Amino acid sequence: MTNPLDEVFRQEAGRCTATLIRVLGDIDLAEDAVADAFAIAAEKWPRTGIPPNPGGWITTTARNRAIDRLRRESTRSERHRAAHRLHIDSMDPDHKPDLDRLDDFVDVVADDQLRLMFLCAHPALGADAQVALILRLLGGLETGEIARAFLIPEATMAQRIVRAKRKLHDNHASYRIPRSAELPDRLHAVFAAIYLIYTEGHTGTSGQMLTRTDLSIEAIRLGRTLVDLIPDEPEAIGLLALMLLTESRRPSRTAANGTMVRLADQDRTRWDRTLISEGHGLVVGCLRLNRPGSFQIQAAIAAVHADAPNAESTDWLQIIALFNQLYALRPNPVVALNRSVAVAELYGPVEGLAGLAEIDPASLDNYQPYHAARADLLARAGRHDEAKAAYDRAIELTRNSVERDFLVRQRAAL
Amino acid sequence: MPQYLISVCHDDNYELDFSTPDAQRRVAQVGAFNDELQKAGAWVFAAGLHPASSATVVRSSGGVVSMTDGPYAETKEQMGGFWMIEVADLDAALEWAVKASAACEGPVEVRPAQG
Numbered sequence: 243m244t245n246p247l248d249e250v251f252r253q254e255a256g257r258c259t260a261t262l263i264r265v266l267g268d269i270d271l272a273e274d275a276v277a278d279a280f281a282i283a284a285e286k287w288p289r290t291g292i293p294p295n296p297g298g299w300i301t302t303t304a305r306n307r308a309i310d311r312l313r314r315e316s317t318r319s320e321r322h323r324a325a326h327r328l329h330i331d332s333m334d335p336d337h338k339p340d341l342d343r344l345d346d347f348v349d350v351v352a353d354d355q356l357r358l359m360f361l362c363a364h365p366a367l368g369a370d371a372q373v374a375l376i377l378r379l380l381g382g383l384e385t386g387e388i389a390r391a392f393l394i395p396e397a398t399m400a401q402r403i404v405r406a407k408r409k410l411h412d413n414h415a416s417y418r419i420p421r422s423a424e425l426p427d428r429l430h431a432v433f434a435a436i437y438l439i440y441t442e443g444h445t446g447t448s449g450q451m452l453t454r455t456d457l458s459i460e461a462i463r464l465g466r467t468l469v470d471l472i473p474d475e476p477e478a479i480g481l482l483a484l485m486l487l488t489e490s491r492r493p494s495r496t497a498a499n500g501t502m503v504r505l506a507d508q509d510r511t512r513w514d515r516t517l518i519s520e521g522h523g524l525v526v527g528c529l530r531l532n533r534p535g536s537f538q539i540q541a542a543i544a545a546v547h548a549d550a551p552n553a554e555s556t557d558w559l560q561i562i563a564l565f566n567q568l569y570a571l572r573p574n575p576v577v578a579l580n581r582s583v584a585v586a587e588l589y590g591p592v593e594g595l596a597g598l599a600e601i602d603p604a605s606l607d608n609y610q611p612y613h614a615a616r617a618d619l620l621a622r623a624g625r626h627d628e629a630k631a632a633y634d635r636a637i638e639l640t641r642n643s644v645e646r647d648f649l650v651r652q653r654a655a656l
Numbered sequence: 657m658p659q660y661l662i663s664v665c666h667d668d669n670y671e672l673d674f675s676t677p678d679a680q681r682r683v684a685q686v687g688a689f690n691d692e693l694q695k696a697g698a699w700v701f702a703a704g705l706h707p708a709s710s711a712t713v714v715r716s717s718g719g720v721v722s723m724t725d726g727p728y729a730e731t732k733e734q735m736g737g738f739w740m741i742e743v744a745d746l747d748a749a750l751e752w753a754v755k756a757s758a759a760c761e762g763p764v765e766v767r768p769a770q771g
Contacts, residue, residue: 364746365750366746366750366766410746412768413660413746413749413766413768414658414745414746414768415745415747416744416745416746416747420747424747424751
């Protein structure tokens with residue numbers, strides 16, 4: 243990004259929108275106001291230079307623009323306007339909207355961003371809608387950009403966003419930080435949505451590019467914001483660490499010709515050491531808080547991989563122990579699958595297949611990584627016919643063409 | 657304050673035999689849930705419904721009235737009962753819905769009322 247305004251936009255759009263939603267009680271009005279303010283900045287800043295507090299400038303300008311708009315549209319009945327408001331009444335009384343006291347609301351910007359995270363990742367919304375809203379409102383991405391990232395038509399994405407906003411309106415969703423009793427579940431929903439953005443960018447579930455870097459970068463940025471907002475929450479740190487450690491391998495995940503390279507075969511000298519050391523520091527830091535959670539454990543697993551100079555010297559015993567810990571916390575078939583893959587690395591494919599046999603196959607029948615992993619273990623165990631059938635199923639389920647090519651080559655090598 | 661409809665979904669062939677211990681338990685649970693709603697001031701009204709097969713669909717259009725036997729929609733899932741509640745916001749409504757689902761031991765649907 244060469245344009246310094248884009249830089250400011252990326253940093254400030256979500257923050258300003260979050261504050262203006264609280265002040266105005268209306269998502270659309272807030273978005274329009276922030277867009278207006280950036281349009282004014284784009285026209286003005288090249289002449290005047292970027293002001294010392296660009297975020298404050300944008301927020302103030304957006305607020306003024308919103309007031310102008312509201313005055314201009316005062317012909318709309320009050321009732322109509324009220325119908326489009328978010329439910330403000332049940333918000334913390336300290337944060338009631340007050341259009342004339344800008345200084346007060348600039349102070350609580352951090353809380354606003356958290357409010358917006360909880361609103362976007364509301365459990366009443368589907369995962370697709372949560373992700374779209376987060377990217378739109380907190381990431382400041384255009385609807386078209388989000389649609390392209392997810393490889394769906396812009397009109398479909400626009401409709402998804404409109405529908406999600408409307409559901410929040412119609413249901414009187416509050417703009418607030420959940421109470422402590424609901425907080426763990428609601429936080430987990432936020433973490434899961436951000437991680438979903440990351441994984442979508444890491445291995446696009448469809449499309450021709452193995453990685454869609456923009457989404458990953460945005461997810462990491464959101465992860466950093468989250469750690470800033472809730473520094474005492476170890477799972478937020480774990481999530482950021484997991485994303486950074488996974489991201490560190492990006493340069494080696496695809497070969498020069500664009501084909502996929504497995505973890506075991508990657509050139510580890512190309513792993514990004516800066517990201518690894520940051521991720522490591524975060525893992526150590528969150529483990530010290532001694533409140534383990536699934537993202538922290540997954541980050542610790544990624545850190546063990548990062549420690550190994552080559553695949554052979556990976557501390558698989560440690561990885562299996564971490565998977566056992568993860569399974570105790572979240573006993574689901576995907577964790578069982580990954581544990582079996584680690585078991586196979588240490589004790590051989592037969593042991594790994596024994597682990598897979600304990601999973602109810604129906605629970606993972608539509609999960610591509612299950613069939614890909616099973617195919618690999620069957621091939622290594624010399625059971626080629628079964629391996630071919632498993633590869634066929636994996637290929638059938640793969641929408642990413644780079645991954646499909648990889649699987650087709652593996653199958654052909656049998 | 658906004659109002660929400662919490663409806664109970666049943667299979668369309670669901671018929672409650674009130675004499676069974678299972679039904680007795682659910683009736684007691686729903687009774688306790690109703691008391692809790694009323695104490696909290698969230699209660700508007702509620703009812704359990706007879707099976708969907710007892711329904712009649714009525715249409716009046718341009719003075720022409722027609723009546724048909726049976727429910728609106730030929731779906732497997734039918735509304736078996738409902739509560740109308742009045743609470744501060746969606747999160748509060750969802751909290752009550754969690755309790756409603758536990759009380760009647762089945763899924764419930766939450767929908768905001770207009771206005």
